[in-house]
Amino acid sequence: MESFTAGLISLEEARQKMLDRLSPLNESETLSIYSAAGRITAAPVISPLNVPPFDNSAMDGYAVRMADLARGEALALAGKAFAGAPFSGEWPAGCCIRIMTGAPVPDGAEAVVMQEQTAAEGEGIRFTAEVSAGQNIRRAGEDIRQGDSVLAAGVRLGAAELPLIASLGIGEVEVVRRLRVAIFSTGDELQPVGQPLAAGQIYDTNRFTVRLMLDQLGCEVIDLGIIRDDPQALRAAFVQADREADVVISSGGVSVGEADYTKAMLDELGAITFWKLAIKPGKPFAFGRLSNSWFCGLPGNPVSAAVTFYQLVQPLLAKLSGQQHAALPPRQRARAVTRLKKTPGRLDFQRGVVSRGAEGELQVTSTGHQGSHVFSSFSQANCFIVLERERGHVEPGEWVEIEPFNVLLGG
Numbered sequence: 001m002e003s004f005t006a007g008l009i010s011l012e013e014a015r016q017k018m019l020d021r022l023s024p025l026n027e028s029e030t031l032s033i034y035s036a037a038g039r040i041t042a043a044p045v046i047s048p049l050n051v052p053p054f055d056n057s058a059m060d061g062y063a064v065r066m067a068d069l070a071r072g073e074a075l076a077l078a079g080k081a082f083a084g085a086p087f088s089g090e091w092p093a094g095c096c097i098r099i100m101t102g103a104p105v106p107d108g109a110e111a112v113v114m115q116e117q118t119a120a121e122g123e124g125i126r127f128t129a130e131v132s133a134g135q136n137i138r139r140a141g142e143d144i145r146q147g148d149s150v151l152a153a154g155v156r157l158g159a160a161e162l163p164l165i166a167s168l169g170i171g172e173v174e175v176v177r178r179l180r181v182a183i184f185s186t187g188d189e190l191q192p193v194g195q196p197l198a199a200g201q202i203y204d205t206n207r208f209t210v211r212l213m214l215d216q217l218g219c220e221v222i223d224l225g226i227i228r229d230d231p232q233a234l235r236a237a238f239v240q241a242d243r244e245a246d247v248v249i250s251s252g253g254v255s256v257g258e259a260d261y262t263k264a265m266l267d268e269l270g271a272i273t274f275w276k277l278a279i280k281p282g283k284p285f286a287f288g289r290l291s292n293s294w295f296c297g298l299p300g301n302p303v304s305a306a307v308t309f310y311q312l313v314q315p316l317l318a319k320l321s322g323q324q325h326a327a328l329p330p331r332q333r334a335r336a337v338t339r340l341k342k343t344p345g346r347l348d349f350q351r352g353v354v355s356r357g358a359e360g361e362l363q364v365t366s367t368g369h370q371g372s373h374v375f376s377s378f379s380q381a382n383c384f385i386v387l388e389r390e391r392g393h394v395e396p397g398e399w400v401e402i403e404p405f406n407v408l409l410g411g
């Protein structure tokens with residue numbers, strides 16, 4: 001291991017140190033289900049109904065009683081049942097009822113025979129296949145019973161959850177209040193998009209990356225803009241951010257250069273929990289506590305800022321907002337197609353393209369140059385190639401771990 005990576009803490013240790021310190025917000029609000037996408041449930045959702053609410057047909061066909069089928073003769077039609085218009089009338093022995101999918105099953109019906117297993121015979125219907133009792137009947141409450149908890153607290157509401165709530169006739173849901181997150185970029189070289197660049201200047205991309213990810217996570221963003229490399233200005237930004245937010249996220253100035261003041265500010269205005277991780281990119285990431293808020297200092301290099309937000313800040317925000325399930329997709333094994341350059345010492349998050357190989361196995365290709373300034377590597381990639389801390393170069397054909405991108409990175 002390189003000597004200058006020896007004292008760095010591991011990603012797991014860093015995550016654990018962060019998560020151990022924080023507890024979820026316990027403030028909630030009630031929202032219409034139409035405005036609750038992306039939010040986290042603050043309490044279990046209890047079903048007020050049985051689903052389905054009544055026994056109904058799974059097929060277009062004929063509702064029958066088993067005794068009427070026993071003689072093997074065609075059955076006359078006693079009437080019809082539609083979804084929304086149940087059968088009402090007499091059902092004499094030796095008859096069946098025409099029934100459509102979703103229609104309430106008439107009282108006494110023991111099975112529904114799908115249309116394709118019947119034939120017209122004179123005025124009646126003949127059944128051409130074996131019928132078993134109960135077939136094609138969807139029973140009341142077989143999906144959800146009245147009083148069941150259909151969603152636990154801590155569930156992120158999306159297209160799998162909100163329609164479920166709607167199907168129960170529930171119009172409002174109790175969710176955790178949005179996290180307030182203050183963000184700013186630091187650096188004299190930074191210009192906002194839309195301004196011309198003078199010599200030595202670059203555009204501020206990190207604030208935009210962080211903002212987009214926070215929007216997708218349903219956070220309320222307090223954007224303090226670009227802060228110059230000046231301790232006074234930086235102190236003012238820290239104080240305002242801490243006053244207004246639950247979490248403060250800066251980018252840049254966390255390394256050891258002469259204009260890198262972020263860590264000193266954290267030391268002065270709060271308490272540092274850790275600084276410098278054995279990950280690449282993202283080594284100088286800093287985490288700590290201010291008077292009122294949690295602080296995350298992202299490194300200035302754009303890939304480093306995105307990787308540390310994704311790998312460290314995202315789980316922190318998930319825990320604060322009470323989210324129960326993991327924020328990151330599980331890792332999988334894939335075969336490297338291309339050579340991957342790697343120096344032992346830090347866990348490496350290279351950007352890759354994962355696909356299915358000829359024999360069905362996952363295979364992964366590097367996006368090329370892995371410098372922490374090469375942001376285009378993200379737009380080409382669909383996963384991280386996660387290379388263990390002690391590993392050296394990877395030759396084509398070797399197995400590696402990949403972590404598919406989640407929705408924050410377009411996965």
Ligand SMILES: Nc1nc2c(c(=O)[nH]1)N[C@H]1C(S)=C(S)[C@@H](COP(=O)(O)OP(=O)(O)OC[C@H]3O[C@@H](n4cnc5c(N)ncnc54)[C@H](O)[C@@H]3O)O[C@H]1N2
Nearest residue numbers: 185187203204205206252253254255260283299300301304
């Ligand atoms: N002597 C050492 N130098 C550096 C080390 C080290 O361990 N020893 N670590 C390197 C690593 S790794 C990283 S990552 C960077 C982190 O530096 P800072 O967080 O202090 O960031 P800056 O110096 O302010 O900027 C680094 C780089 O990124 C550009 N940048 C900054 N902010 C933005 C932004 N909002 N949008 C786009 N680009 C940004 C900046 O211009 C620099 O090029 O330190 C290494 N150095």
Ligand code: MOO
Nearest residue numbers: 281282283304372
């Ligand atoms: O950690 Mo830096 O983020 O390697 O470029």
